[in-house]
Amino acid sequence: MSLIVKDLHAGIEGTEIVRGLSLEVPKGEVHAIMGPNGSGKSTLSKVIAGHEDYVVTSGSVTLDGVNLLELAVDERARAGVFLAFQYPADVPGVSNANFIRAALQARMPKGEELDAVAYYKELYARMDQLGMDRKFTARSVNEGFSGGEKKRNEILQMMMLDPKYCVLDETDSGLDIDALKVVAEGVNSMRSPERGFLIITHYQRLLDYIQPDHVHVLAGGKIVRSGGKELALELEERGYDFLKEEHLTTA
Amino acid sequence: MTAILEQMSILERKPESLAGVPEWFSESRAEGWRQFLELPMPARKNEKWRFASLGNLQFEGVMVPPEAKGEGHYGAKGLEVRAARFGFVNDTLVESESHVPEGVICMPLRQALEEHSELVREHFMRQETTLGSAKFSALHRANVSTGMFIHVPAGVVVEDPIEVFHWLEGENVVAFPHTLVVVGENAKVSVVDYFQSDSKVKGSWAIAVNDLAAAEGAQLTYLALQDLCEEARMIQVNNTVVGKDATAKAFILNAGASWARQESLSRLAGTGSHSDMLSVSIGREGQEYDQRTFQHHASPHSYSDLLYKNTLYDKSRTVFSGVILVDKEAHYTDAYQTCRNLMMSGEAEANSMPGLEINADQVKCSHGSTSSSIADGELFYLEARGIPPREARQLIAQGFSVEVISRLGNEALEALVLSFASREFDRLVGMGN
Numbered sequence: 263m264s265l266i267v268k269d270l271h272a273g274i275e276g277t278e279i280v281r282g283l284s285l286e287v288p289k290g291e292v293h294a295i296m297g298p299n300g301s302g303k304s305t306l307s308k309v310i311a312g313h314e315d316y317v318v319t320s321g322s323v324t325l326d327g328v329n330l331l332e333l334a335v336d337e338r339a340r341a342g343v344f345l346a347f348q349y350p351a352d353v354p355g356v357s358n359a360n361f362i363r364a365a366l367q368a369r370m371p372k373g374e375e376l377d378a379v380a381y382y383k384e385l386y387a388r389m390d391q392l393g394m395d396r397k398f399t400a401r402s403v404n405e406g407f408s409g410g411e412k413k414r415n416e417i418l419q420m421m422m423l424d425p426k427y428c429v430l431d432e433t434d435s436g437l438d439i440d441a442l443k444v445v446a447e448g449v450n451s452m453r454s455p456e457r458g459f460l461i462i463t464h465y466q467r468l469l470d471y472i473q474p475d476h477v478h479v480l481a482g483g484k485i486v487r488s489g490g491k492e493l494a495l496e497l498e499e500r501g502y503d504f505l506k507e508e509h510l511t512t513a
Numbered sequence: 514m515t516a517i518l519e520q521m522s523i524l525e526r527k528p529e530s531l532a533g534v535p536e537w538f539s540e541s542r543a544e545g546w547r548q549f550l551e552l553p554m555p556a557r558k559n560e561k562w563r564f565a566s567l568g569n570l571q572f573e574g575v576m577v578p579p580e581a582k583g584e585g586h587y588g589a590k591g592l593e594v595r596a597a598r599f600g601f602v603n604d605t606l607v608e609s610e611s612h613v614p615e616g617v618i619c620m621p622l623r624q625a626l627e628e629h630s631e632l633v634r635e636h637f638m639r640q641e642t643t644l645g646s647a648k649f650s651a652l653h654r655a656n657v658s659t660g661m662f663i664h665v666p667a668g669v670v671v672e673d674p675i676e677v678f679h680w681l682e683g684e685n686v687v688a689f690p691h692t693l694v695v696v697g698e699n700a701k702v703s704v705v706d707y708f709q710s711d712s713k714v715k716g717s718w719a720i721a722v723n724d725l726a727a728a729e730g731a732q733l734t735y736l737a738l739q740d741l742c743e744e745a746r747m748i749q750v751n752n753t754v755v756g757k758d759a760t761a762k763a764f765i766l767n768a769g770a771s772w773a774r775q776e777s778l779s780r781l782a783g784t785g786s787h788s789d790m791l792s793v794s795i796g797r798e799g800q801e802y803d804q805r806t807f808q809h810h811a812s813p814h815s816y817s818d819l820l821y822k823n824t825l826y827d828k829s830r831t832v833f834s835g836v837i838l839v840d841k842e843a844h845y846t847d848a849y850q851t852c853r854n855l856m857m858s859g860e861a862e863a864n865s866m867p868g869l870e871i872n873a874d875q876v877k878c879s880h881g882s883t884s885s886s887i888a889d890g891e892l893f894y895l896e897a898r899g900i901p902p903r904e905a906r907q908l909i910a911q912g913f914s915v916e917v918i919s920r921l922g923n924e925a926l927e928a929l930v931l932s933f934a935s936r937e938f939d940r941l942v943g944m945g946n
Contacts, residue, residue, distance in 0.1 A: 311897050315889075339899035351894035355912025355919075364908055365898040402912065419898060 263326045264288040265310075265343070265427045265458055270321035272309045278319065279305040281483030287427065290455040294469055295462045296494060297480035298502040303462045304348065306480070307431040310460075311345040312338050325427060340369055342426030346416040346433050353403035358415065359385065361403045362422050369423075388421045392448055410441035417448040427458045434468035446471030466498035481505045523575045523687050523718075524549075528656045534623070535630045541637070545654025552648040561645030564832040564864040565803050569746055569772040575718055577656060578686040580605045591678070591707070592929060596671050600678040604659055604688045608678075613671055617702075618664040622691055625662035633662055636695050640724055640752035644776035644805040649748045653689045653722050660691025663704060667697035667728070674703040674734075674926065681710035681717050681745055690721040696731040696759075703734035703926065709769070714745045721749040727759035729783060734762045736926060738933055741769040743800065749775045757783030757812075764921060766930055767794035767802045768937045774803040781808070781815035781843070790819040791921070793914045793930070795937045796829025796861070797944070806835040808850065810843040813873075819850040822917050824910045825861035826946050834866040837880060841872040850880040855887070855913045857906070857946060903946070907938045 265287040272280040280302045287293045297303050308316045310323055312335040323330045330338050353361060362385065367376050382399075389398065392414045404412050413433055420428055430449070434442055449459065449472050461472060469477070469491065477493040478485045486505065487493065527546055530539060555562040555570065580603075591598065597619045600608035606621050613619045618629060625633050642650035661677050679690040694704050708719055719741065727733040733753075741747060747770050755761045767773055779788040794802045808817040823831045833852045854863035865882035887909050895905035911934060918930050 311893075313893055334902075335893060335896035336899050336901045336905070339897055345897050347894065347897075351888070351891045353891060353895065353909065353912055355915030356908050361895075361898070361908070364895075364900050364904060368899045368901060368904065423898065 265460065266322075266324045267306070267310075268322045268324075270306075270309065270318065270323065272305060272316055272318045272321075274305070274316050279483055280309065283321070283480070283484045285478065285485060287458040287460050289426070289458045291475045292453065292459040292461065292472065294474040294477045294494060295460065295480050296464065296466070296477060296497055298505070299464070301480045302483040303464075303480055304431055307345055307429050307462055310343060310429055311335060336368070344420050344423055344425035344428045346413075346420055346428065346430040348432040348435060350404050350412050350416055352405045354405050356403050357400050358403050359399040362419055365419070365423055385422065388418055391421075391451065392418055393444055394418060409436035410438065413437055413441065413445055414448075417445050421448065421452060426456070427460065428452070429460045429462070431462050432464060433461070434463055434465060442468065443471060466494045469494045479505070522572070523577065523652070523656075524572050528577070531658055534626050535634070537630070537634050538626055542655050542657070545651045545656075548651035549648060549655055552651060554648065555645060559645070561805065563834070563866065565774070566772065566801055566830075569801070571716065572718070573716070574685045575687050575716060576685060578603045578683055591676050592674055592705070592925060594673050594925065595676050596673040597675040598678075599661060599676070600680065601659065601688075601690070602680045603682055603686055604690070606659060613675070614669055616666045616669055617671060618662060619675055620662060622660040622662045622693065623658065629662070629664070632664060633693070636693055636724065636726060638722065638724065640754070640778070642750050642776065644750075644778060644807055646748055646750055646774065646776050649720050650722060650750050653691070653720050653750075656687075657689045657691050657722070660689075660693065663692070663694045663702065665696045665700040665702045667700055669697070669700045671702040674705050676705045676707070678707045678709065679719065679721070681708075681714050681719055681741060683717065684713060685716040686714070687718040687720060690719055692721075692723045694723075694725045694733065694735065696727045696733045698728045699730040700728070701732040703736070703923070705736040705738065705926070705929070708737065708739045708741055708747060710742045710745050712742045712744075714742050717745045719745065719747045719749075721747065723749065723751045725751070725753040725761060725763070727753070727755050727761050729757040729759060731756065731759040733760070734921070734923070734926070736764045736766070736930070737775075738766045738930070739769060739773055740766070740933060741773075743769060743771050743798070745770050747773040749773070751775065751777040753777070753779040753788065755779065755781050755783065755786040755788050758785040759783060760787040762789040762921065763791065764930070765792040765804075766933055767792070767796070768933050771799065772801045772803070774805070776805045778807040778809065779817060781810045781812055781817060784812045784814050786812060786815045788817040789920060790817065791917050792821040793917050793934060794821075794823040794831060795914070795934065795941075796823065796831065797826040797941060797946070799828050801830045803832040804834070806850075808835070808837045808848055810837070810839040810846045810848055810873075813842065813844045813846070815843060816847045817849070820917050820920065821852045822855070822914055823853070823863060824855045824857060824913055825863060826857040826941055828858070828860045830862040832864045833882065834868070835880065836868040837870070837878055839871045839873050839876055839878065843876075844873045845875045846873060847877045849878070852882040853913075854884040855910060856884055857886070857910060903942050906946070907942050911935065911938050
């Protein structure tokens with residue numbers, strides 16, 4: 263049981279950005295993808311989630327054997343993939359509580375209603391865990407939230423929706439160290455043999471708090487190196503410049 | 514136009530006289546009829562009817578129906594906690610329930626004409642209709658036979674809302690709902706007018722007038738929930754006068770009718786007066802909402818804030834024309850006006866005409882109008898959480914309206930409006946939007 267990306271080629275507006283990317287994230291493992299700007303990190307996350315602006319020209323993405331590329335965005339999410347956004351959208355006038363509730367309701371069999379009492383109990387417990395004030399239940403989704411509040415809100419949704427595979431797109435960007443720790447603890451609490459993580463990041467910093475099982479380096483739209491968590495430290499020390507020497511990229 | 518006029522019953526037939534009303538009221542009706550005959554029908558070249566679909570002014574065969582019989586059968590349940598509840602079917606009183614505080618007059622206009630004739634006379638249709646529908650105000654004045662008279666004496670607070678149901682029944686009928694609310698110094702009241710109908714009201718009309726007056730320090734909240742069946746049409750003329758340090762909040766919901774035109778004038782008559790003008794319209798199919806507003810700042814340190822939001826599906830259409838006028842005495846005025854359209858279909862149409870005339874100093878004014886569709890990024894975000902596209906669009910559209918609804922600042926009233934809006938959005942999802 264894995265999230266498998268095989269020889270993926272994808273791009274936007276006729277420009278190929280991901281060029282033959284292959285990756286397997288088995289359940290129970292945390293994989294980190296690191297890479298310089300423009301290497302295709304965000305494109306990969308958008309393609310997995312199904313953003314319509316990104317066109318897949320060849321290759322496949324499967325989730326426990328299900329071909330994700332044949333599913334609509336919402337179907338992919340219900341199949342068990344969760345994308346924590348780098349820049350989560352504001353949804354004016356829709357309260358956080360109603361938003362998450364609608365997402366959970368969409369996962370219920372037709373005709374069944376979500377148990378509201380149990381829902382709020384769970385929601386409050388998770389918010390407490392993330393140090394989120396109760397006022398965030400009634401506030402409009404992400405509207406007027408600080409960068410850190412938005413990222414916590416992403417992790418809150420991730421916890422509530424209980425996905426099989428979590429893709430975190432630059433979740434550490436714009437976070438101070440305290441928020442980073444809270445977010446990392448949230449992710450760590452969700453680690454389980456039943457769940458896989460793909461953590462996309464530019465910096466090694468987040469990986470101090472979320473220990474990856476594997477680290478991959480993305481450059482020019484494909485994985486150019488894979489290794490253990492020590493690879494992240496090496497990148498931190500040497501920067502991405504070594505890529506230019508070792509792998510001539512077109513990124 | 515003359516040829517058509519001759520076929521329009523209500524427009525050519527002098528209203529029958531009413532028995533048992535004060536002489537001044539009979540004279541007022543006769544004067545209304547004279548004015549009606551004198552005033553011209555709206556024409557395309559008239560600026561106040563710019564962009565209007567004048568073809569909607571169809572009155573062929575439209576008549577004042579005979580008195581309705583039996584009990585009211587309203588579409589809305591209304592509020593659980595209320596100070597009073599009155600129901601009219603085609604202007605015939607069918608239900609009354611009232612437990613307002615002592616001293617408050619809350620009764621059908623007809624009864625008030627008997628018991629409080631001079632008080633009614635003092636306030637009845639004292640505001641000139643200036644935003645285009647003077648002819649229809651005159652028609653209303655000529656025909657009005659009842660309605661609600663609500664008078665709250667100084668210092669009295671009516672905690673729970675007063676509800677008035679106006680139900681339209683039958684084809685080619687016309688009703689003239691009238692709501693007159695007078696709030697004394699430091700008094701407080703909220704009133705909800707419901708305009709609804711059964712589904713067989715082809716060609717029928719509601720021509721309503723609402724006059725609202727808030728004296729010094731008073732707090733007045735007024736809601737008009739327009740939820741007529743799609744075959745009915747409506748004109749509503751709403752005049753509000755806000756006294757010194759008084760607050761008036763007026764909210765209009767458009768969820769029904771094939772065509773509805775609302776003219777709302779708020780006159781900030783006293784220093785420190787405050788007026789909120791709010792509206793939510795949800796249009797679908799060929800529905801059209803035509804709204805004309807006027808924020809008249811006649812005193813210094815007055816504040817008005819208008820927020821109208823329209824969500825337009827299918828081939829629905831809106832016209833918004835808003836004017837802010839600041840008199841030369843009205844220094845330190847704050848006046849804001851915003852009209853936003855959420856376009857849910859490429860075929861929907863929104864027309865906006867904001868206007869501003871400032872004659873005073875130290876004034877803060879802004880007006881703006883926008884039309885946009887749901888941002889792709891927003892929709893993607895909801896879908897990426899597993900919410901199907903239709904539900905996602907519905908949530909976003911409803912959220913768009915919520916910003917206005919939440920400005921009511923009253924939980925029960927917000928929930929009431931939201932129940933109408935949600936029902937409408939649910940229906941739209943069911944229709945495949």
